[in-house]
Every structure is written in structure tokens, then in C-alpha cells.
Amino acid sequence: MTTTLTFAIMDAPFENSRTVTMFRIMEAALEAGHDVNVFAYEGAVALPFARQAPHANAVHGRDTAAENHPLPRVWIEALFALAAARGRKLDWVNCGLCVDERGVGEAIAGVRRGTPVDFWKMSVDSGNTLTAGTR
Amino acid sequence: MKTLQVLETAYRATVEEQDDTIVWLSHAIRAAGGELGLLLTGNAVCYAVTEQSAPALTLGSWTQSHAANLGADVAALAAKGVPVYAVEEDLEERGLLDARLLEALTVVPQAQLPRLFEEYPRVWKW
Numbered sequence: 001m002t003t004t005l006t007f008a009i010m011d012a013p014f015e016n017s018r019t020v021t022m023f024r025i026m027e028a029a030l031e032a033g034h035d036v037n038v039f040a041y042e043g044a045v046a047l048p049f050a051r052q053a054p055h056a057n058a059v060h061g062r063d064t065a066a067e068n069h070p071l072p073r074v075w076i077e078a079l080f081a082l083a084a085a086r087g088r089k090l091d092w093v094n095c096g097l098c099v100d101e102r103g104v105g106e107a108i109a110g111v112r113r114g115t116p117v118d119f120w121k122m123s124v125d126s127g128n129t130l131t132a133g134t135r
Numbered sequence: 136m137k138t139l140q141v142l143e144t145a146y147r148a149t150v151e152e153q154d155d156t157i158v159w160l161s162h163a164i165r166a167a168g169g170e171l172g173l174l175l176t177g178n179a180v181c182y183a184v185t186e187q188s189a190p191a192l193t194l195g196s197w198t199q200s201h202a203a204n205l206g207a208d209v210a211a212l213a214a215k216g217v218p219v220y221a222v223e224e225d226l227e228e229r230g231l232l233d234a235r236l237l238e239a240l241t242v243v244p245q246a247q248l249p250r251l252f253e254e255y256p257r258v259w260k261w
Contacts, residue, residue, distance in 0.1 A: 008259070010156075042148070042156055116163035123257070124136055133157065133261035135144050 002088075003127035004035040008119060010134040012043025013072045018132050019047065023075055025130070026090075030082050035089040037126060039119035043134065045094040047072040048111045049104040073108050080110045093118045137170045139255035145178035149203040150192055155182065157261045158208050165215050172255060173212060174243070175221040180229060182209045183221045183236045206237070213239040220251065 007026060011019050026036050040047060054069040056062065076092065083090035093114035099105050105113075123129040142157050149155055161171055175182055182205045191199040213219045219237060223244045226232050232242075243251055252258055 010261075041160070116160050117167040119160075120164045120167055120169045123138070129257060129259065131259040131261060133144060134147060 002033055002035060004037060004089075004122075004125060005029050006037040006039065006119070006122045006126040006129040008039045008041060008129065008131040009044040009047075010042045010132065012134075013047050013049075013052070015043070016134070019044070019072065022130075022132050023079065026079055027082060030079065030086055030088050030090065033086065033088065034127075036079075036083065036091070037122040038090070038092045039114070039116075039122060040092065040094045040098075041116075041119075042095070042098050043102075045098045046102060046104045048076045048092065048094065048107045049073060050106045050108050076111075077108055091122070093122070136257060137172070137255045138164075138257040138259060139172045139174055139252065141174045141176060141258060141260045142179040142182075143177040144261065145181055146205075149189070149205065150199075153199075153201050153203050154208055155203070155205055158182070158205065158212060161212055161217065162208075162215070165212065165217055172218045172220065172251075173209070174248075174251065175209075175219065176225055177222075178229075180221045180225045180231060182206065183219070183226070183240050184231060185210065185235050185237055210237055210239070213237060222248070 007022055009019060009022050029036050050073060052071045052073045054064055054071060056064045057067045060067060080090050092111045094107060094111055096113040096115060140157060140161050147156060161173060165171055185206045187206050189202045191202040209219060219239055220241045220243045223242045
């Protein structure tokens with residue numbers, strides 16, 4: 001039986017392992033045949049920012065290609081691809097006001113702009129909701 | 136669906152946002168008809184203190200127009216029908232049990248939290 005699960009995340013990219021943990025839970029949910037909603041709030045709206053770019057790492061002694069630096073927008077693209085491959089739905093909503101104050105409106109395909117009301121509606125229609133606030 | 140917002144992290148970006156982000160989120164959800172409760176824990180119990188104020192930030196020639204007023208924001212949430220609770224032990228260890236607290240505040244001992252959680256089908260921790 002398919003259940004829809006909603007996740008609310010707040011941490012900005014490259015700051016906290018909570019984000020990776022949440023992404024792994026989302027992946028597991030999609031793999032298990034569930035639909036996933038994401039409400040990105042505050043700094044988390046920069047996670048799907050399209051202009052994130054990989055870089056070389058002199059400390060590691062690797063150029064850009066060899067370093068293959070992880071980018072949250074690429075992880076999110078991978079989650080969208082996984083959802084499509086499994087015939088599931090991934091609905092990613094970026095808090096619009098949070099986007100505006102950070103100037104990160106240029107998001108990857110699939111991300112839509114919304115409000116806390118979208119979060120509430122997604123939660124009401126979901127089997128459960130998991131929140132991960134910034135600490 | 137009744138949802139309990141459990142707020143522990145306090146004064147998170149309150150200067151930049153001119154409010155607390157989760158209290159603000161709660162206002163937005165309440166305005167959309169959401170049925171919420173707000174449980175203040177840890178440092179967030181300070182939000183129940185009514186007589187608090189943060190001076191407006193000034194940086195060089197820039198002056199903030201509206202500093203956050205967390206006590207007023209939480210009181211406004213209570214006035215909209217959102218029950219506000221605070222953990223008694225968290226108030227006590229901060230010396231706030233005798234402070235002027237939000238009139239509508241319900242002080243809840245830790246031992247009674249499970250009973251409170253049972254009243255809410257959803258519990259969100261922030």
C-alpha cells in the first residue's frame with residue numbers, strides 16, 4: 001500500500017548532516033514504494049539552487065573532475081529520477097519568501113514555489129510528517 | 136488534524152527574520168485553518184516571558200525598523216486559539232517560574248508530557 005510521507009527540512013546546504021540523513025530517508029521511502037513531499041524552509045531552499053558548482057580540492061590533490069564534489073541539487077535530481085523510475089511522486093516545495101530573501105530562485109527542474117499552507121496541506125494528506133529543524 | 140509544534144531551539148535567526156521562524160510558520164498554518172498547539176521546551180521557554188524585548192539592530196548607518204518581539208508573537212498565537220504550553224522543569228532551571236509569563240500559558244511537568252502528546256495525532260519537533 002502506497003503512503004505519502006511529508007518531510008520538512010530547514011538546514012542550508014553544506015552545513016549539516018541532518019540534510020543527508022533526511023535525503024537517505026526520502027530515498028528509502030521512494031524505494032519502498034511511497035510518495036514523498038518535501039517542504040524546504042529557510043536555508044533549505046538553497047538545496048536545489050541550480051547554480052551550485054563543483055570545485056577542485058588542492059588539499060585532496062584532486063582536480064574538479066576527480067574530486068566529483070557532492071552537490072545537493074544533484075542529489076535532489078537523483079531523487080526526482082528515482083521517483084520517476086519507481087512510478088512514484090516526489091513533490092518538492094520551496095518556501096517562496098525564504099527563496100526571495102536569499103536570492104535563490106533559480107532552482108532545478110521539478111521544484112515549485114509555495115507557502116507554509118502548502119506544507120500544511122501536504123501534511124494533512126500524508127500518512128505522516130517528519131520535521132528536521134535547524135539547531 | 137491536531138498538531139503539536141514542539142519548539143526547543145530559541146532565537147534562531149530572530150534578528151534577520153524579525154520573528155521566530157517556527158512561531159511564524161505556526162501563525163501561517165493557523166491562518167489557513169490548521170489546528171495547532173505550541174509546546175515550548177529548552178531555551179524556547181523564554182518565549183513565554185512577556186516583558187522581553189530586543190533592541191533594533193544597528194550596523195553603521197543602517198537601523199532595523201522592526202525588531203522581533205517573541206513574547207508578543209507567542210501571545211498573538213495564543214489569542215488565535217493556539218494552546219501554548221511550557222515545560223515546568225525548563226522554566227525552573229532558567230529561573231523563570233516566577234517571571235511574568237504569558238497569561239494563557241499552561242505549564243506542564245515533564246511527567247505529564249506523554250499525556251499531552253496523546254492529545255495530538257501529530258507531533259513536530261523543531
